[in-house]
Amino acid sequence: MLAVTNARMKNMSLLDRTVLDNELKSEFGEENYELLPVGEGFLISVNNIEYLVEKDGKVSDGNKVEESNIEYAGDLSKGGQYNGTTEDTAYRITCIEDLVTWTNNSNTYKNKCIKLEKTLDFNSTASYKNAKVKTTDINENGKIEELITELTTGIGFKPISDFSSTFDGQNNEIRNIYEDKIGGAGLFGTANSAIIKNLGVTGRIKTTGCVGGIAASGSNLQINNCYNKATIFTTQSGTPYYSVGAGGIIGYGGTNTTLRINNCYNFGNIESGTASGGLMGTCIGSTEPEFYNSSNLGNVKGKYAGGISGSSGKKIINCYNLGTIEGSEHARRVKWE
Amino acid sequence: MKAASTHGGLNGNSPISVKNSYNVGIIVNTSQEKPAGILGYSWHSNGLDDEKCYCIDNVEIILNFINNNKIHDTKICTQEYMQSQEFVNELNTYVNTYNEEHKNDTNFVSLCRWKYNVGNYPTFE
Numbered sequence: 001m002l003a004v005t006n007a008r009m010k011n012m013s014l015l016d017r018t019v020l021d022n023e024l025k026s027e028f029g030e031e032n033y034e035l036l037p038v039g040e041g042f043l044i045s046v047n048n049i050e051y052l053v054e055k056d057g058k059v060s061d062g063n064k065v066e067e068s069n070i071e072y073a074g075d076l077s078k079g080g081q082y083n084g085t086t087e088d089t090a091y092r093i094t095c096i097e098d099l100v101t102w103t104n105n106s107n108t109y110k111n112k113c114i115k116l117e118k119t120l121d122f123n124s125t126a127s128y129k130n131a132k133v134k135t136t137d138i139n140e141n142g143k144i145e146e147l148i149t150e151l152t153t154g155i156g157f158k159p160i161s162d163f164s165s166t167f168d169g170q171n172n173e174i175r176n177i178y179e180d181k182i183g184g185a186g187l188f189g190t191a192n193s194a195i196i197k198n199l200g201v202t203g204r205i206k207t208t209g210c211v212g213g214i215a216a217s218g219s220n221l222q223i224n225n226c227y228n229k230a231t232i233f234t235t236q237s238g239t240p241y242y243s244v245g246a247g248g249i250i251g252y253g254g255t256n257t258t259l260r261i262n263n264c265y266n267f268g269n270i271e272s273g274t275a276s277g278g279l280m281g282t283c284i285g286s287t288e289p290e291f292y293n294s295s296n297l298g299n300v301k302g303k304y305a306g307g308i309s310g311s312s313g314k315k316i317i318n319c320y321n322l323g324t325i326e327g328s329e330h331a332r333r334v335k336w337e
Numbered sequence: 338m339k340a341a342s343t344h345g346g347l348n349g350n351s352p353i354s355v356k357n358s359y360n361v362g363i364i365v366n367t368s369q370e371k372p373a374g375i376l377g378y379s380w381h382s383n384g385l386d387d388e389k390c391y392c393i394d395n396v397e398i399i400l401n402f403i404n405n406n407k408i409h410d411t412k413i414c415t416q417e418y419m420q421s422q423e424f425v426n427e428l429n430t431y432v433n434t435y436n437e438e439h440k441n442d443t444n445f446v447s448l449c450r451w452k453y454n455v456g457n458y459p460t461f462e
Contacts, residue, residue, distance in 0.1 A: 262446050263461075293449040293461060296362075307362055308347045316347055318432065318448040319358040322458065326365040 017042065020053075036132070037145070038123050039152040039178055039204075045125065052123055065126045076101040076109065084112030087166055092117045095129045096151065099160075099174075100138070106161045115168045116199065121175035122151055155181045159189030159216060169199025169226070177203035177230060184209050184216030185234075186251065191218040202229040202268075208236060210244050210251035210281065213268060219254030227265040228298075237273020237303065245281020245310055246272035248298060253283025253312070262292040266323075269299045275310035276302025278323060288314040295319060301326040347390075357431040357448070359391040361419060361458055389431050393419055425453040 017035070024033045024044065034045040040055035049062040076091055076098040084091040090113035093099060099120070102109055125131035131148035139145075139154025151157050156178035179185045185207035188196070201213045210216045213228025228248040236244045245251045248266025253259040259280070266278040275282035278296025282304070283289055289309065296307040300323055304311040307321025347360050390411040418424055428451040435448050449461040 260444075260446070263449070290446075292446045295460075306347055307360055308358075314354065316355040316358055317435070317446075318356070318428075319347065320458070320460075321347055321360040321362045324363045324365060 020044075034132075036125075037149045037153060039176070043123060043125070043148065050124060050126075063124065065124065076105075076114075084109065084114060084165075087113050087115075087168065089113070090115040090166070090168065093120070094118060096120055096122060096127050096131075096147070097129045099157070100147075100151070103158045103160045106163070109165075110162050111165050113166045113168075115170055116172045116174070117170065119172040119175060121173075122148070122157065122178060122203065123176040127175075152176070152178045155179065159184060159186055161189040163188055163191040163196075164193045166195045166197075167199070168197055171198045171200075171225075173200040173202060175202045177201055177205065179205045179207065181206075182208045184211070184251070186212040186214060186216040188215035188218070191215045191221050192254065192257075193220045194218065195222045195224070196226060197222075197224040199226045200229065201227075204231045204233075206233045206235075209234065210236075210246070211272075212247045212249055212251040212281070213266070215250045217252040217254060218250055218259065219257035220259075221250070221253075221257075222260045222262070223249055223264055224261075225263045227267065229267045231268050232270045234272040234274070243274075243282070243284075244272075245275040245277065245283070246270050246302065247277045247279055247281040247310065248296065249279045251281045253280060253289050255284050257288075259283065259289040260292070261289065261294055264291075264294045266296045266298050269301075271301040272310075273303055275304040275312075276300050277305070277310035278307045278321060280309045280313070282309075282311040283313070290315040291317070291319055293318050296321045296323045299324045299326070303327070355390050357389045357428060357435070359419065359428075359458075361393040361416075389427075391419065391424075419458055420454075420456060422453045425451050425459045428459060 020042065021035055024035060028046055032046065036043045038052065041053040044051045044053060045065070048065050050065050051062055052060040076093065082089045082091050091109065092115055094117045120127040125148060128147060132146045134144050134146055137144050138150035138158070139156060141154040159179065174187055177187060184190065185205050187201055196214055199214065205211055205213065211232050211234045213230045213232060214223055214226050226249060232246050232248060234244065234246045248268050248270055249261055249264050250259070261279055264279055270276045270278065272281065278298055278300050279291060279294055280289055289312070291308050291313070294308065300307060302310055305325050305327045307323055307325055308316050308319050347355055347358055388411065391414050394413045394415055432448040432450050439445050451459040452462045454460060
């Protein structure tokens with residue numbers, strides 16, 4: 001067994017894949033390491049320890065990867081134990097492949113109860129049934145690469161759309177979600193007449209449209225006991241404040257509906273050229289968003305910007321903001337006598 | 338002639354009612370108007386009912402508003418006060434009253450109690 005230390009990893013030339021590959025080969029031998037493009041950097045596995053190398057050459061501490069105890073990809077991928085008709089019989093998500101199956105078959109699972117059985121990390125092979133399988137060009141870069149690479153580069157993960165049931169994260173996290181796309185972005189693209197609860201999200205989400213750490217948009221939606229640590233960004237600007245937004249929890253609340261956010265937190269930085277809020281970007285005027293027992297600790301920047309809501313809302317009760325709020329130029333100037 | 342900002346500690350621009358909430362985040366203003374500790378710009382033809390809102394004394398005004406907005410016990414506070422047990426007690430007084438008065442409401446959401454953090458701002462218990 002090779003005694004790999006983090007210090008040794010950090011001495012390597014990390015910015016060039018070819019150089020890095022040669023150094024790893026020389027150091028550990030060709031059979032004893034794996035190098036996978038992940039996000040804007042690389043994932044190096046040596047002796048069941050994974051090191052994430054960022055694009056600036058920064059190397060994470062080694063993360064011991066336990067042998068996968070995923071006997072089978074969960075119900076969504078393989079079918080099996082549950083039928084998703086109630087919360088008790090909710091489909092179980094146990095690996096990243098289940099999330100991919102869900103998003104590829106959103107209509108099938110639209111009205112099914114679903115639970116997240118464990119924390120899943122897009123950047124860790126331990127969260128996959130088989131991170132190295134090559135199937136389709138998910139990230140739309142013209143190449144078929146390993147699944148972990150497909151989901152963390154290019155356009156990355158495709159949001160789950162049209163969810164209309166109950167999702168329970170069971171106090172687990174979706175870590176290192178990565179999206180860089182056109183249109184609505186978030187773990188969920190749209191969630192209508194739904195309940196989403198007990199979930200944390202980390203990573204980076206960038207889009208040209210509405211964006212939220214939990215959901216890009218939603219209506220008649222309850223989000224309880226969730227938090228966002230992902231960096232949220234939309235290139236949108238110049239659109240009306242009530243049509244596009246960026247929020248830590250949800251980007252945009254739909255028309256003529258209720259939206260209740262309770263006991264939610266945002267730690268991620270939020271930025272847009274339109275409405276940005278720590279919890280919600282914006283909603284159309286007829287929607288009645290309510291925020292209870294929630295807070296923002298991230299920095300929020302937008303044309304319209306607020307610690308809880310960027311624009312529009314009905315109630316903010318028992319909430320607080322600790323983050324920096326930066327408002328840019330006006331979309332419109334409001335004047336009165 | 339007055340002008341309103343559209344960025345605020347809790348809300349940027351909306352007809353929203355804010356209760357028992359606080360902001361201590363820095364508000365950076367790149368527009369010509371004043372930022373607001375609580376609401377950037379609030380508008381509603383029927384008026385709003387904002388009460389028990391607090392912001393730290395690093396902003397010039399608490400909220401911009403027009404029409405019939407009502408403000409009750411909304412104020413700018415010092416850091417010392419907002420990190421005190423007294424402030425926590427004030428927040429929890431509202432929580433107790435609200436929970437008692439609304440417990441039979443449809444879709445009632447129970448408000449969380451606040452806790453005192455030595456040398457820091459209140460968080461939820």
